[in-house]
Amino acid sequence: MNEAKRHHWRPALLATAVALAVSGCITELPGEFPDQESLCEFDAGREAARSASAAAFPQPAIHQMMVNGNVVWTAAAGGQPLLTPGDTVTLSGEGFGAGTDIDFSKIMIGNTRILETDLKMFRQELAINDQVNFETDEQVDAWDKNILSWNDGEIRFRVPEHTSGGNLIVQIQKRTGYNESLIHPGEAHNVIDAQTSRIISDTYEHTCDVVSQLSDAKATTPISVSVNNPGLDNLISKGRQVFWSYDYNIGVAHSVRKLDWNAIFSYKANDPISGGKADPAKLFGAVKNVRGEVPDEAMDDVYFAPYPMPTPIPGFLASSPAKLEGNTRDSGWAGYRYAEASEPYKGDGEWIGFNCASCHGHKISYEKAPGLNVSKVIPGLPNPNWTMKWTVLQTLTNTFDGIYTSEEGPSWASGKADVAKDMLLYYMPAGAGEHNMVRVVGEGSHTDNDYQFSPIAIPNVTNYMAIRRSLSHTESYVGFEGSYIHSEEPDGAQGAMSKEWLEALTAYMTTLDSNDDDLRNAGLYRWLKYNQKLDGQTGSSGLSEGAFVQSGWQAYPQVAAAVSRGQTTFERDCSSCHSDGVGANTNEKMIRLDEVGRFFTPTIYQKETESVRATFLRDLYWVQNRGLLSDGHVRNLEDLVNPDRCAPGTALYNNYYTLHAPVRPDVGGPDHVTGFPDLNRKGDVFRVPKSKYLTKLDKGYKRNLFITRHKYFVEVPWDKEHYYWDYQKMRAEYGPAEMGTPEPIGMPAAPHPWCAGSSAESADLVQYLLTL
Secondary structure, eight states: OOHHHHTTOOGGGHHHHHHHHHHTOOOSOSSOOOOHHHHOOOOHHHHHHHHHHHTOOOOOEEEEEEETTEEEEETTTBOOOEEOTTOEEEEEEEOOTTOTTTSEEEEEETTEEOOOSOEEEEEEEEETTTTEEEEEEEEEEEEOOSEEEEETTEEEEEOOTTOOOEEEEEEEEOEEEEOBOSSSTTSBOEEEOGGGTTBOOSSOOOOEEEOEEEOOOEEOOOEEEEEOOTTHHHHHHHHHHHHHHOOTTHHHHHHHTTOOHHHHHTTOOBOTTTOSBOOHHHHHOOOBOOBTTBOGGGTSOEEESSOSSOOOSOOOSTTOOOOSSEEEEEEEETTEEEEEEEETTTEEEEEEEEOHHHHSEEEEEEEEETTEEEEEEEETSOOTTOOSGGGGOBOSSOBOTTSEEEEEOOGGGOSEEEEEOHHHHHTSOTTEEOSSTTSOTTSOOTTOOOSOOOOEEOOOOTTOTTOSSGGGOOGGGOTGGGTTSOTTGGGTOOSOOOHHHHHHHHHHHTTGGGGHHHHHHHHHHHHHHHTTOHHHHHSOTTOOHHHHHHHOGGGSHHHHHHHHHHHHHHHHHTHHHHOOSSSSSOOOOEEEHHHHOOSSOOOHHHHHHTEEEOOOOOOHHHHGGGOBSTTOOBOSHHHHHOGGGGSTTSHHHHHHHSOOSOOOTTSSSOOOOOOSOHHHHHSSSOEEEOOOOSSTTSHHHHHHHHHHTSTTEEEETTEEEEEEEOHHHHHHHOSHHHHOOSSOOOOOSSSSOOOOSOHHHHHHHHHHHTTO
């Protein structure tokens, strides 16, 4: 076992660990995670079938619907069919294509996507010495797909248990080719099935797929259907418990890694950067639970029998085996829950871990109607104040493992050394996380530290169910339902959620758009007022937010006219990626890294796919508060669409993408964002403070060393106090050292190099975006 792995061991418990090894517990990884570059092969037959299907692409149309063999709807007669979960629906028509494996197709009923792929859940294990989670090839559960058969003239599917009704739409996209590999030019880029990418086995046969290029979408005319689903309310209630009440095994995992959440939430943890005791609300955006502002499940005790996922962490003590069920209770903070568990070194107890609501919960106050004020935590919206600062907090006895450690450097700064990660973690942009910095080089995890600074913005998931390519993975990831392989894994989450609870969580996720109308109207009202357009566009001086929200923006002709003009610009400049037939505002195209670019280095998932998925657009006034694009570096919608951002040499471009002494903070659009640390919000180049030190043994030296091991942080002559992020250096050099490409991939001049055609159109375009 190498030294990088040894740092997790507690010497006093070495004898216990030896005994566990003898008793059959897994102490070290049994092998390596599958490598897609060596494993995956090009499937010429499959691609030929896709090409043949793409050669003909008529408009799809539904002529008839049968339920369990009985005709319930025809295009001529119309009507509103009634469905029941478990029914077999047969759609007859034309232009349906060759099915979901050949084409990139989907069926929606309201907010529910008809599952296209079998989900398989595999047994999770923990390599105790390495503290690395992996999966075996033992399947422990499954969620079978709902698509039963599919050809050009007929589709058969089973109505899911979590369906609530709405418009039935069949959407077809053709796979028109595949992205060329950046690592192996001239070849297709293949990726491993994300469902099984954590299986370590010498015998398991992994499957792969290319990163398909997609056509624009064509969809059938919507058919309004109702669903008789008496079990839906109970299913949604269970899903709400998972979202707000379950800790995803994080609490016990963090305890093992010596993070003391009790001290943090008791204001007893020390802030090693700013000094003093840490305030969870100010430091990492934690929100106090208030009855009525959060669901009851966030505050009441919830007993899970069984837990949604079993913990792979073994109970070391004979009297305390790993718990398969238990009680969870309120910590006082939204998204942070106590959960009963068996801690290997401490036995039975309860520990605080975080859940969906900590990152995907944004507290908003607005006027819903005149005199009616609402304040609540909106589930699904990204928390713009969530930060990685919790990782560096200390008590007298505990510091999170991996923050102060000895580890190897990257290829461009090799050599083992003591490092301190706290400064860089502390200045990670708010509203974003880093997948692998808290891990240690050489642990063996899929997400070991790689010395590539790649914050990823917390996504908005209020309208997520239409998505197949989840977390920027390929279509093999099967959307939200497959995302139990979650990016929290480096911080401690582990295991595949069981079908029972995953289906319940999916049902709850279909309800998260219930606040969207209010959010759109309140956001648009505030934007109009801030930009002094409210009186002119509404024709009413002193119009209140409550009156605007109650009436809706469509009630004001001049507001609607500006939105319509913005929509015209959107359809011309944005719809090639952000238009579809199911209301997600994305066609899920995977744009290659050298075409879309990125301000910070690409994430592990983006490197694996060598691309970034065209994101979905929703609630953008509130999403921009954590910054825009996949790394959150654009601070508002005005800057995002402004043509100057895409044009080198302009003041706005230079402000974002070149090194220079700080300029006026008002260069660019209004600063809605609370994302970058204060020093970065008031300036214009992302930067991190340097630390002072006397010797190489000082923490300051170790902090600086860790930062400078990231090759695109540089020193500048006009500021001796900070390291600056050099975007131009990154886009010129990125590739060979980070991905193994034969030469730099050549990112575009600006990340997401698509802006409005002219500055005159920008304001109307932003106004339209605020209605999505």
